Amino acid sequence: MFESLSNNLQAVFQRLRGRGRLTEADVDEAMREIRRALLAADVNVKVVRDFVDRVRARAVGQDVLKSLTPGQQVVKIVYEELTELMGGSQARIRMAPKPPTVVMLVGLQGAGKTTTAAKLALAFRQQNHRPLLVAADVYRPAAVDQLKVLGAQIDVPVFSLDGAGAVEIAEAGLGDAARRGADIVIVDTAGRLHIDDALMAELESMKKVLQPQEILLVVDAMTGQDAVHVAEAFHARLEVTGVILTKLDGDARGGAALTVRAVTGCPIKFVGVGEKIEPLEPFHPERMASRILGMGDVLSLIERAQERIDLEKAKEMEARMRSANFTLDDFQEMFRQVRNLGPLDQILKMLPGMNRVKGLENLDLNDRRFRRLEAIISSMTPEERRDPGILNASRRRRIANGSGTTVRDVNQLINQFEQVREMMKRLTGGGKRVGRRQAMNALRAMGGVPGLTGPGLPSFGGADAGPPRERVHRKKKKK
Amino acid sequence: MGLFDRFRKGLEKSRAAMADRLLSVFRGRKLDDSVFDEMEETLILSDVGVDTAAELVEAIRREARRRRIERAEDLPDVMVDVMVELLGPPAPMVENPDGPTVVLVVGVNGAGKTTTIGKLAHAYKSQGKRVILAAADTFRAAAIEQLMVWGERVGVDVVRQAQGSDPAAVVYDAIQAAKARRCDLVICDTAGRLQNKAHLMNELAKIRKVAERELPGAPHEVLLVIDGTTGQNGLVQARVFKEVVRVTGIVVTKLDGTAKGGIVFPIVREEGIPVKWIGLGEGMDDLQPFDPRMFAEAICRPETRV
Ligand SMILES: Nc1nc2c(ncn2[C@@H]2O[C@H](COP(=O)(O)OP(=O)(O)OP(=O)(O)O)[C@@H](O)[C@H]2O)c(=O)[nH]1
Ligand SMILES: Nc1nc2c(ncn2[C@@H]2O[C@H](COP(=O)(O)OP(=O)(O)O)[C@@H](O)[C@H]2O)c(=O)[nH]1
Ligand SMILES: [Mg+2]
Ligand SMILES: [Mg+2]
Numbered sequence: 001m002f003e004s005l006s007n008n009l010q011a012v013f014q015r016l017r018g019r020g021r022l023t024e025a026d027v028d029e030a031m032r033e034i035r036r037a038l039l040a041a042d043v044n045v046k047v048v049r050d051f052v053d054r055v056r057a058r059a060v061g062q063d064v065l066k067s068l069t070p071g072q073q074v075v076k077i078v079y080e081e082l083t084e085l086m087g088g089s090q091a092r093i094r095m096a097p098k099p100p101t102v103v104m105l106v107g108l109q110g111a112g113k114t115t116t117a118a119k120l121a122l123a124f125r126q127q128n129h130r131p132l133l134v135a136a137d138v139y140r141p142a143a144v145d146q147l148k149v150l151g152a153q154i155d156v157p158v159f160s161l162d163g164a165g166a167v168e169i170a171e172a173g174l175g176d177a178a179r180r181g182a183d184i185v186i187v188d189t190a191g192r193l194h195i196d197d198a199l200m201a202e203l204e205s206m207k208k209v210l211q212p213q214e215i216l217l218v219v220d221a222m223t224g225q226d227a228v229h230v231a232e233a234f235h236a237r238l239e240v241t242g243v244i245l246t247k248l249d250g251d252a253r254g255g256a257a258l259t260v261r262a263v264t265g266c267p268i269k270f271v272g273v274g275e276k277i278e279p280l281e282p283f284h285p286e287r288m289a290s291r292i293l294g295m296g297d298v299l300s301l302i303e304r305a306q307e308r309i310d311l312e313k314a315k316e317m318e319a320r321m322r323s324a325n326f327t328l329d330d331f332q333e334m335f336r337q338v339r340n341l342g343p344l345d346q347i348l349k350m351l352p353g354m355n356r357v358k359g360l361e362n363l364d365l366n367d368r369r370f371r372r373l374e375a376i377i378s379s380m381t382p383e384e385r386r387d388p389g390i391l392n393a394s395r396r397r398r399i400a401n402g403s404g405t406t407v408r409d410v411n412q413l414i415n416q417f418e419q420v421r422e423m424m425k426r427l428t429g430g431g432k433r434v435g436r437r438q439a440m441n442a443l444r445a446m447g448g449v450p451g452l453t454g455p456g457l458p459s460f461g462g463a464d465a466g467p468p469r470e471r472v473h474r475k476k477k478k479k
Numbered sequence: 480m481g482l483f484d485r486f487r488k489g490l491e492k493s494r495a496a497m498a499d500r501l502l503s504v505f506r507g508r509k510l511d512d513s514v515f516d517e518m519e520e521t522l523i524l525s526d527v528g529v530d531t532a533a534e535l536v537e538a539i540r541r542e543a544r545r546r547r548i549e550r551a552e553d554l555p556d557v558m559v560d561v562m563v564e565l566l567g568p569p570a571p572m573v574e575n576p577d578g579p580t581v582v583l584v585v586g587v588n589g590a591g592k593t594t595t596i597g598k599l600a601h602a603y604k605s606q607g608k609r610v611i612l613a614a615a616d617t618f619r620a621a622a623i624e625q626l627m628v629w630g631e632r633v634g635v636d637v638v639r640q641a642q643g644s645d646p647a648a649v650v651y652d653a654i655q656a657a658k659a660r661r662c663d664l665v666i667c668d669t670a671g672r673l674q675n676k677a678h679l680m681n682e683l684a685k686i687r688k689v690a691e692r693e694l695p696g697a698p699h700e701v702l703l704v705i706d707g708t709t710g711q712n713g714l715v716q717a718r719v720f721k722e723v724v725r726v727t728g729i730v731v732t733k734l735d736g737t738a739k740g741g742i743v744f745p746i747v748r749e750e751g752i753p754v755k756w757i758g759l760g761e762g763m764d765d766l767q768p769f770d771p772r773m774f775a776e777a778i779c780r781p782e783t784r785v
Contacts, residue, residue, distance in 0.1 A: 040528070040529055040711055041711070042526075042710030042712075044524075045520055045524050108708065108733070108736070109589070109733065109761070110588070110589025110590065110591065110706060111589065112588070139761070140625070140761075141625045141628035141629060141632075142621040142622075142625035142628055143621075143625075145620070145625075146620045146621035146624075146625070148621075149620035149621050150620050153620075193735065193736045194736070194737070195736060195737060220589065222587065222706070222709050222712045222713070223710060224526035224709055224710025224711065224713075224738065224741075225525065225526050225738075226526070226737055226738035226739075227708075230708075230737075247587075247589075247673065249673060249675075250587070250673040250674070250675055251673070251674070251712065251715060252710070252711075252715075253711070255710070256710070275588065275618070275671075
């Protein structure tokens with residue numbers, strides 16, 4: 001997903017490079033990509049519309065084109081806006097001035113209310129409160145049993161009343177809490193559809209009886225567009241005070257979080273990340289934003305990249321490379337930086353120009369290869385690193401021995417270095433466009449540091465320093 | 480009130496019901512791009528997903544042109560036909576002619592598996608079939624009790640072991656029992672699991688393997704239950720469950736709400752798994768064989784009676 005949003009944005013802005021000013025149409029195109037990404041994450045269509053307007057306003061106001069990577073810049077704005085919109089999280093339950101504090105859990109069928117009730121109770125118990133669970137789901141078969149089993153597991157009492165209605169149970173539950181001296185009452189309710197008038201009225205009656213400090217809407221992270229209706233209806237009838245997002249241990253992008261937040265204005269207080277009864281986790285808006293965008297760690301990567309590869313430094317590097325002052329030290333440093341930043345293909349895509357090169361996803365520099373590269377360069381003397389020209393056969397043999405590699409590995413590395421230097425020169429050289437194929441060859445050369453390609457490979461030293469092909473196949477042969 | 484009426488009623492309450500929008504927004508309009516853009520948006524609002532929505536709209540546009548349709552009001556007809564075409568013909572349940580038919584029911588947490596099993600058991604029992612249930616959700620608290628309540632309600636036996644026991648062993652027992660008691664149908668409940676949990680998916684593969692071993696050709700049906708409220712993750716669910724246990728059919732539940740279950744379109748389109756049943760409530764009668772045309776009609780024209 002990161003691929004799609006970030007790359008598409010980058011592609012949009014790439015076309016604009018050199019034009020200097022953003023037109024309305026340019027921005028529109030970028031916004032379409034953002035809309036697409038959010039819809040793919042299940043953010044509601046209407047919520048997306050408002051959101052995109054906000055981002056548009058900021059993107060226009062801020063001259064994103066001036067930045068090194070305008071696509072990334074817009075992604076960052078999107079990320080920040082998302083974080084802000086979902087922010088103000090309060091990972092706490094409003095406590096009653098005079099105990100008991102009453103918490104009601106409501107939501108659709110199967111959302112995770114019962115499990116969440118137990119998780120909340122556990123958290124309170126661990127904080128030395130005396131929680132009581134009230135089993136007010138009188139509809140679902142064995143719902144009361146379920147809560148009883150969970151209560152026993154976490155050593156929290158469960159109040160239930162056979163044959164009674166939900167409202168009656170709520171009332172009796174309060175009485176039971178008083179008798180036991182429970183200071184927190186957590187009421188599990190039956191799942192219901194927001195359009196089920198009778199059952200929604202039942203919740204209203206329960207609310208009247210319970211006078212809860214919190215009415216928490218439990219929402220499944222996998223929910224799609226309908227989250228908007230659900231949130232609206234529950235909020236309209238009950239004035240929900242907070243949201244709990246469940247099943248975040250799955251791989252759903254969880255756009256419903258944004259929808260529900262936008263519709264109710266209620267903070268997302270906690271998230272559920274498993275079936276086991278463990279304390280609920282606090283909600284982190286910035287993590288949720290990354291998740292909705294499908295970016296995982298990549299966003300922090302952008303930030304790190306922006307810290308390190310800022311325009312000034314990039315220019316400096318560029319100048320160095322062009323002046324042929326690019327040494328093996330720089331080469332090594334480059335790899336080190338890249339490794340610190342994260343997966344190579346993603347980093348490269350963030351570098352200006354690189355995202356235009358197709359096939360980057362096939363690059364796969366693993367740590368083993370980095371270590372090999374490090375070993376070889378570290379076995380060189382400072383002069384050798386500054387001036388690979390002096391590397392004659394005996395020096396190469398020494399380096400190979402010192403680094404536990406072969407002369408061939410050393411040769412390959414040096415050839416790759418030359419190629420990268422050449423590519424950098426061209427890529428950054430004013431005017432002269434580097435052909436995609438050339439760039440690819442050089443890039444593949446980078447990917448083909450010794451250790452990956454293995455011994456049986458045609459060396460890059462040959463006249464045709466072609467890219468290694470069918471890597472997988474070759475790997476197999478090696479075995 | 481028929482079951483589909485219930486689906487339709489839910490849709491009517493949803494302010495985004497497509498036909499409402501189509502009719503009110505498009506009334507008197509010519510067929511230009513903006514009409515199709517709005518159509519695409521209403522499809523996305525039904526959880527059809529961006530890609531499938533675009534593809535559906537393209538197909539609808541082509542078909543509308545072919546039929547020389549000029550007024551937007553006439554679009555729902557075309558929409559229904561195009562949707563029906565995508566969804567394919569109704570897919571009946573596979574039955575084992577010589578021995579018990581084994582049905583494995585799988586899906587993520589809270590999707591509606593156990594309830595669907597209760598409804599299925601009721602439907603088949605009403606047809607005079609001998610049904611037995613396997614309580615192979617041995618993980619979730621009171622899951623076995625939940626299935627037993629359904630067994631009592633419907634009047635069918637439930638094979639079970641203690642909570643925490645090996646679910647594959649429960650399925651094994653159930654198949655043995657079905658053979659011994661000459662049952663027609665064994666329906667196996669399984670614990671809800673999220674498809675990104677490898678160990679739980681492996682457990683499911685193992686359950687399947689045991690069924691295969693105990694009865695050639697089993698499981699005859701592997702039904703993936705998908706909550707109709709699910710968004711785009713439903714497609715991931717279909718892909719992964721299909722990979723692990725070779726899903727043969729989809730059950731979409733909770734369509735008595737305002738969710739439209741549009742996720743079935745990309746599932747059918749990309750994974751080629753037919754939809755076999757839809758769930759429209761919590762009672763034992765609230766299950767309906769999936770009828771592509773009725774489904775499409777209900778989505779595109781909630782106000783008309785079929
Ligand atoms: N409104 C409605 N509710 C449903 C439908 N199907 C299931 N439910 C409800 O959804 C909730 C979860 O259903 P279950 O059958 O327990 O789901 P499950 O997949 O077995 O859940 P786990 O075993 O906990 O993973 C229950 O409250 C059911 O009553 C349906 O078609 N419509
Ligand atoms: N993986 C996962 N499963 C959950 C989570 N929360 C609840 N569940 C499961 O979802 C299903 C429905 O949960 P339950 O608490 O019974 O939902 P209720 O119907 O709203 O009370 C059960 O199988 C739970 O074990 C969660 O955060 N992660
Ligand atoms: Mg419950
Ligand atoms: Mg179940």
